[in-house]
Every structure is written in structure tokens, then in C-alpha cells.
Amino acid sequence: MQNRGQMEAYFSAFSFLLNPLYWAVLLAAVFLVGALGILPGIGGPSILAIILPFLIFNISDPVIGLTFLAAMAGLGNSLDSVPAVLLGIPSTGNQVTFLEGHQLAMQGKGAYTLGAIYAVSAIGGLMGALALLIAMPFLRPFMLAFSFPEIAAMALFGVLMVAALSRGTMLKGIIAGLFGILMGTVGTSTVAPAPRFDLGMLYLFDGLPLLPALIGIFALPEMIDLMMRNQPIAQPGSVSNQQVFAGARYGLRKWPMTIRQSIFGVFLGAVPGIGSAVVDWLAYALGVALAKDKSGFGKGRVDGVLFAESAQNAKEGGQIIPTLAFGVPGGTSWAIVLVAMTAYGVIPGLGMLDPDQHLNVTMSMVATLALGNLFMTLLAMGATGQMAKLTLIPYSQLAAVLVPLMFISAYQSNQSWGDIFLVFGSGALGLAMKWFGWPRPPLVLGFILGPIIEANLWPAVQIWGVLGILYRPVTLTLLVFGLGSALYLTRMMGRMSEVDAVSKAATGEVATPTASNIQRRLGLPLRFTWQNEVLFSLILLFVSIWALYETQSFNATQSRFLPTWLLVFLIPLQVLQIVRLSLGCGKEGQVMDLGMRTGTDLESTRRLGVVMSWIVAYIITVALIGMPWASIGFALVFGLFYFEGRGWQRLWALIPALLMALVIFGLFETVMYVEWPTQFITIGDSAN
Template sequence: MLDALINALWILLDPFRLMMLFAGVAIGIAVGILPGLGGLMGMALVLPFLFGMDAYAGVALLIGIAAAVPSADTFPSVLMGIPGSSGSQATIMDGYPMARRGEAARALGAAFTASLIGGLIGALALSAVVPFARPLILAFGSPELFMLTLLGLSMIGVLSGNRPLKGMLAAVAGLALGTIGGAPVAAEYRFAGDFLYLYDGLSLVIVALGLFALPEIIDLLARGGAIAERSRGLGHGWVQGAKDTLHHKWLVVRHSIIGVAIGAIPGMGSSIIDWVNYGIAAQTSKDRSQFGKGDVRGVIAPESANNAKEGGVLMPTLLFGVPGSSAMAMLLAALMIFGVQPGPQMLTRDLDLVFVIIWSLALANVFGTLICLLLSKPISRLTFIPFQFIAPVIIVIVVVGAWQETRHWADLAFLLGFGLLGWIMKRAGMPRPPLLIGFILSGLAERYLWMSYNLYDWAWLLRPGVLTIGALAVFLVVGSVMLKRSTERSAEALQHADDKDEGQSAAEDKS
């Protein structure tokens, strides 16, 4: 195991692969500072360019994006009070008040330092899990692998936020779309008619680009103007912010561990992680009077957990082939492009690739933090460029990426079709990640179910591993729903308290 860890580092230090990691970090920072885009869109934009690329370089590019976004999305949260992504919402509670009183630099310094430490803890936790998981995973057969696909599908309700029924409908649509083309276990073609283009099935790249890239571009263009409406000075206090984080080192460690644990639960990820950690930090502090008014601990806790969660979400993604988050569905797609089967096989046939991912996660956090610190002022100004100047570049990347799939006119037609579908789903409040996850897991579920039945008849349902994973799926669904409801109540209570304090301050000013 140690030899594989060292060998993976040498593999990653290849100049081209290291350059791809840098490129991923740069893309992640650029995407992270633009509110509403997020790591999912960033990974979708580069997915078409992975064809023909070295697998190690490709995953370094994607992990660079995934690791850098949680650091960069702090900029709009602190400077503008706009969440850069769903994982940086709680940072606004104290980061934005600090910026309003001229302590933006201190808030950003604390956030970046906490993000760096949290990201490294996440990478360390992932590397520690691999040796223990390997013996267990080697005992997995097709029945257990089928149950793991069901485990991934069972978390769709969590990915659906407050709309579980709509999420289930989207997942069913994804499963149906995944059956188009050649059957994975029989020599037949389904729902393709005489259209040869569909014999290989729908392209994952085109589905992802259409669902996630085009709707965001359309909405931002329709809104008009710059992404941010006004600028605030950074002020001074970068060093003080780093000292604050080191002073609260046990707070960073505690919330990093919590971030890894929550991230390891498929589907939880960034949807609640910031509010959970913000609520815990506020409730366990002796002095909570400044929370919501500019307490640096309210920045440190969610930011350390937000970066540490990347190590957690990679655990089910790599070890079981179950996407730990919607962004990890993109990583699964990339692994399939490289001919790598996500799941237990990776710990035997592709162990070097697993450790390359771990090294990439650690180094990307270091590079991302340093770049954010060095380029804070110019990066913060990018959010005030009118989006109509940025949109053409992104549109060209999307169109070229889709066209590179097969260079058939149908590539662009289906891109527009899925773009329209994604826009309608967004307008209707129907979550899009469940559709993508259903599409990815469709073929795997069918293949493993066919193998399980042909090898064991219906006796596979009584295998201990199948029963254990089934019970785990039920536990995670019930537990995650209860945790989410508790977190929402905590966030509402904190917001209500903040609104009440602002009302009292306004009344005092009038008097």
C-alpha cells in the first residue's frame, strides 16, 4: 500500500499531469467566484475534453476543479453576501457582516486557512480508509454491487432537497434515458428505431452539458448586468485571519471531521454541510452573542467542513461506485470515459489511480489556497464584469465540447434539447442531479441485476451483504431526512434571531 502511495505521487509529478492539476485549480477558482455556477458546471465544461487524455491527467484536472471551488466560492459569500455555491451559504452569516465593517480581508484569510487545513484532513481521511476498505470490498459480488447501485438511487430523495417527489420523477426519467441504445446484457437495441446515432445510447457528456451548463448561461444572460451589483473593499487583516484559524485549531479539526463524516453519506454533501457545522459551532460555543453579527468562528467552522467534505464524498464514489454528490457523478462519468469501472475493482486494478486522486486532492487544496490569497484583489473584481462578455466564451466551450463527441449534427440537436429540458426543470423546481445519477446508474443496475439472477436465482436476496446494504440504505434515507429537517429548523431559528436583532437595531436608530 505504501509503495502504491509513493508511486502515485511520482505519477502525478509528471509535468503534463501537474499542469492539468494547475489548470483544474484555475478553472475551479474562476467558476467558484461566479455565483450560481459551482463545481458541477465546471466539471461538465471540461468533460468533453477528457476523451483521449491520460487517465491520471484527466482525474487530476477534475479533482483540481472540485477541490478549488469550495475555497473560491468564499469570495462572493464574504464580499457580496451572495452564496458562491450551496456549500457557502452559512459563511454569509458572519463573513458578510465582517466585510461590511471593513474586515473582509480578515474573514477571507480565516476562511482560506481553514479551507486548506480542512482539505488536507479530508485527503488524509480518504487515504486512511483505503487500506481498511480493501478486504471488505474484495468480498463483493454482483448482488452486493447491484445493491450499491440501489443505495445510490435511494439517496436521490436527499439530493432533491424539499422536492423528493419531483426528484424521484427525474430519477425515473434518467433511468429510462439510460436504456436507450444497446442493452448491456443482450444483443439488442432499444428505443433507437432506425436512427444509428442512438445505437450507442445517449452521450453522458451532452446530457450533462445540456442539463447544467445551458440553463445557467440563459438565466444569467436574461438577468443582464454583472453577476455582482457592487464592490466592497477588502481592508486589512489577512495575517490576523490566519492567526484566528490557528487559534481555533480544535474548532477546525472538529468540523473537518464532521465534514468528512457527512460527506461520506451519499447525497448529503454540500446541501446541508455548512448549516450543520454553523449550527454546531453556534450551539457549542460559550459566547454565541456575536454569531450572525461577524464572529470569525462562524466563518471558520463551515469553511473547514466544506473543504474536508471532498475527501468524504470521494469515499462512496471511489470505493462503491455510488456518487457521493452530484459533482461526483461527473467524476464517475470521467472514469467511465477512461475505461475505469468505479467501485470495488478500483482497489485492485486501479489502486495507483485511487492514490493519484488522493494526492491531487491534497495538492489542489494547497495550490488553490495560495492562489486565492495571492490573487484576492483581481479575482474579486471578476465578479463585477458584465456577464455578456463572459457568456460567449462559455457558450463556445459548451458547443465545441458537445460537437467533439461524435461530430454528428445530432450532438448539437440533443445538446439544445437537453438544455431546454434543464431550463424547464429549473423553472419547474425539479432537481436536475437525480436525472443525471439515474442516467449513469441505469446500465450498471441492469447489468448487476441480470448477473445476480443468472448466478444465484432469487437466493441472492438472502445474502448477508445484500441484507446489510439494504438496511444501510433504509437507515441513511431515514437518518438523512431527519438530519436535514433538524438542520433546516436550526437555520430558520438562526435567521429569525438575526432578523430580530436587525429590527431592534433599526428601532434603536430611529429612536
């Protein structure tokens, strides 16, 4: 009888499904997330923060209010793959989708790729909801086993795996990963209240903001490259609804892989401090490591996208687990949900499983994840065929809108001119890496994980000591697994290079041997050869030497600990890379990044100068007349200048400017109350 009573209590916890208001709120959240997801740079946490006060003061039922917030938090990844694939604008959590998916869009497979993404995302979301339902009563001992050493080891494992995936450029990948961690130490230390590498600038006091840096390293170089080509992303006839459904069928056929990646995503999501960007790369690394055929990854392969996307949606179910069980938010969005729970009087812990307390809230979140993913998939499947037609528009017309939107979204990070300069500066770094064949993913992941590594490594050393850390079973397992995986991947990537060489020989595409290979085969001594890449490597080395010098001025030992030891390893590796380049043996291909589509010859350099002039002119115009009018003016002038039509057809070139004006005055100022940079000349009432 007691068991029967418990079952009845559990079933009664789903009574909210009979409430029409629940369905109305769920559908409203789905449509809102869908609309915001296709807008580059519109982050879920900021929207949640805006909505939070309205919900708390206007919706008294915690199930309904938290359903809306849970849908916003848990479904936020569903459509942000659209700008990453179709427009080449990644967010923090879909860099792999951008890396693989945007290249597929350029091959005319954008709609196909998105269809496959929606299928595996739906499965991943359902797996996340199921994991939440099953795991809550059993995961407390496991969660308690994860402390400072385990989180630090997980973060180091992530950097190591991504660097190992840089086939043919593993040394560059390791240098990039370590340099990214160094970038993550800029600003006030996470373990001591002491500023570092801030150049005396208040903007850098809290470190380099992630969003502007990410936009600069990844998005801006891709825009510049495509602006230099001025061609559609995909070719005519390559976009159709049939492709969307064909991609969905392919994604459904990959259900065993999707379930595996989803379980991994739930596991990562349940570990506090492991954010979306980390899940993205670790899931990708796991998928590549377990793939039988490793060719084509990093160059536009659907499976690479699916590895990450299935884990991304599933990780939301994982992130709810520590939020509901221990009151430790699994991510930024769930931290806002936790604030709402506190306001509603819903206390995390065992009460979330008690039918007499908050079991109905837990069940509503489970149902919201499951049903919301299904509704979002249906919405996306119906709309993607039309959205994918964006890839058929000449890129100059897209860039006329996307370049201003990119800077506008970056400025919202801190609402400082530093955001704009950081986009430009990190864009120069990303463009140089793209130009010279350096993998950018390890740099970005190292940058993201740097604060996580430091915040957990120093306390771990203080509490357990270096040797004591290695005696912890979970930490040791992660480190051994990470090293073993890196060695395995290195071996597999080496075999892939041999396969590529054979395939090129079979098709008559014989690569030109490097000078070092010729000299080595002839038994001649290696000689110094100058390459422009040497200058780039010397600049990175100079920055590292300066950073090592600066660390000696840090007063607190804990502030010096990570950057000092990091640079002790980084500087010799940089010297080794410069020596290899100088001897002509450091010029290899790469697997994990997009090279320059336009090439790196003299003509490409000239085109680069022209495009950079447009961007510099836009920034200067923003300073003079304000971002709203500068953005509209850029869209108008750039669109007209590069439009290839004649006569009345040139009126089509006005569309980017009209669209930009509609977005700025109809959305940003009227609805979102966006802040704008200060300016020297005031036009109208729109600029602050």
C-alpha cells in the same frame, strides 16, 4: 534487525523527494490543472488522454511520469469549483457546489465561498493521501465484499437520499429520480447488446451523453435566467481578497466536519463504479442529514458546499486504492493512469507495497496528492480574489462568451450535431423543471446512476435471486440505512417547512394559501383547477407510457427488466402528481434547486422568448457559417446589443468578441485542435 531493514526500505521509497525533476513535474502539473480547471467543459480525462502518449515516450522514469498523471487525475477537482460558483457552469462532479455556491455568489459571497472550499479541499486531499497510506494493506477483504448487489444498493441509496432532500416536493423528487434512471436506460443495454429508446438514431446508440445532458439540465437554464435579468451576478464592493481569506478561516474552523466528510469520500471513492457525481450528492445528503440546523440548504449555504467539496478531494485517495491494489480503476482518470502503469511495467497488486518492486511509485502518489493539494490551495488563494471579479461584470457580457463556450464544450463530447441538439432539448427540460419548481438534482443523479444500477442489479438477481440479495449483510445494511435515512430526512424536512412558515409569519411574509387548503379548512369538496404545470406533468406521463409500450418490443429479458419495473412504479406516481396538481394541492416549495429569479409572470415569459430567440439564432448561424465564426459573431452582436454604455464606452462591448476570437484561434485551434460541427458555408480555413 529485520524491522529496522524494513523501515529503511520504506524511507528509501521516498528518495524521489530529493529529485529536482519530481518537484518540477509536480509544479507543472499543478499550474496546468489550475489553468484548465477554470475553463468550463475542459475535462480531466480528455487532457490526460492527450498527454499520455507524450509522457510514455519521453519520460522513462515511471515515478516521474506517473507523478504527473497522478497529479492531473488527483487534483482535477481543485479549481473546477470556480466556474461553478462564479459563472454558474457546473461539471459532472460539482453539481452541489453549483447549486449552493452560485447562489452564494449572487449574494456577493463568491470569493468567501471559494476561500472556504480551498481550505476544506486541502484538508480533504491530505485525508485522502493519509487514507491511501494507511488503508492499502487492510482493504482487500472489504473490497472483495462489494459485488453486484452492494454496488446496485449503493446507487439506489443515492437516488433515495437525494429525492428525500426535496423538502415539500418529495413526490416530485422521487418522480424526477425515477425519470432520470429511465433516461439512463436509453441506448444499448449494459446487460444485453440490444438498443432501447434510440428512435432509430445512431447518436443514441450508446445512450444520452452525460456532458451535453448535464450542461442542458443545469447550466443552460441558469444562463437563460441570468440573461433575462441582465445584471451582475454579485453587487459592487462584494469581492475582495479579504473575503477569500475570511472564507478559508471559516473552512478551517470546520475541520471536524471536513474530516468526517473526507472519510466518507474515501469510502465512496474506494468502491469502483461510484463516480464523482455520485460522491457529490451522497456526501451532501450525509452532511444535511447530520446537520443540527437544516435551514437554508439548497438556497445558498456555505456548509452545503463544504459537505461535497471535502469529500470530492478525499475521494481521489479512495479511487487510487482499487487502482493500485486490484487493477480496477476507481474513476475514468485513474483508468488512464492504469494504462500508463501498464506501459511502464508497473503491475497493480501486492507489488505496490514491496520495497523491492513498486513501493516508490505508491509513495510518490501519496506525496503527490498531499503536496499537490497544498500547492493548489496556495495558487488558488492567490488568484481567486481577481477571478471573483467576474461576478461584477453585467451578465450579458459574460453570456456573450459563456453561451458559445457552453455549446463548444458540449460538442466535444461526441463531436456530433446531436450534442448541440441534446443541450437545447435537455435545456428545455431543465428550464421547465426550474419554472415549475421541480427539483433537478434527483433527475441528474438518477440519469448518472441508471447504467450503474442496471449493470449490477440484473447480474445480482441472476446469481443470487431477489431474496438472496437481501441475505447479503452489506446489501441489507445499505438498504436499511437508506430507507431509515430517507424517513429521517423526510421528517426533518417537514419540520423545516413548519419553521419556515413561522419565520415568514414573524416577518410579515405570509404565504398565500392554496385553493386546496382553503377548501379543506371550510369542509368544501376539492375542485379541478387548471395549472400550466399540469401540461408539463402530462408530457412526462406520455413519455413514460410510450416507453412502457416500447419495452414490449425488446427481445432480451434483461433489456426489459429495469425499464419495465421502473415504469410500473413511475407511471402511478405521475398520475398521482397530476391529480394533486389538478386539485390544487401539488404546488409546494422546494429546497434543493434554484427557482426562476425573474419570476414566471407574463413579462418573464416575454423575456424568455427573447433570450431563446438569441440561442436559436446562434444554433442556426453555427449551421450556416460554422461554430468558430458564429461564436465570435454572437459575442459581438449580443455584447453590443445589451451593453448599456454610450459613446466611447461602447468599445468595451467588443471585449467579449475579441476574447472569443483569442480562445478559438489561439487555444482551441492552435493548441487543442478542437473539431467543429459541419456547416453549409465555409469562411476561411478555421472551420472543418
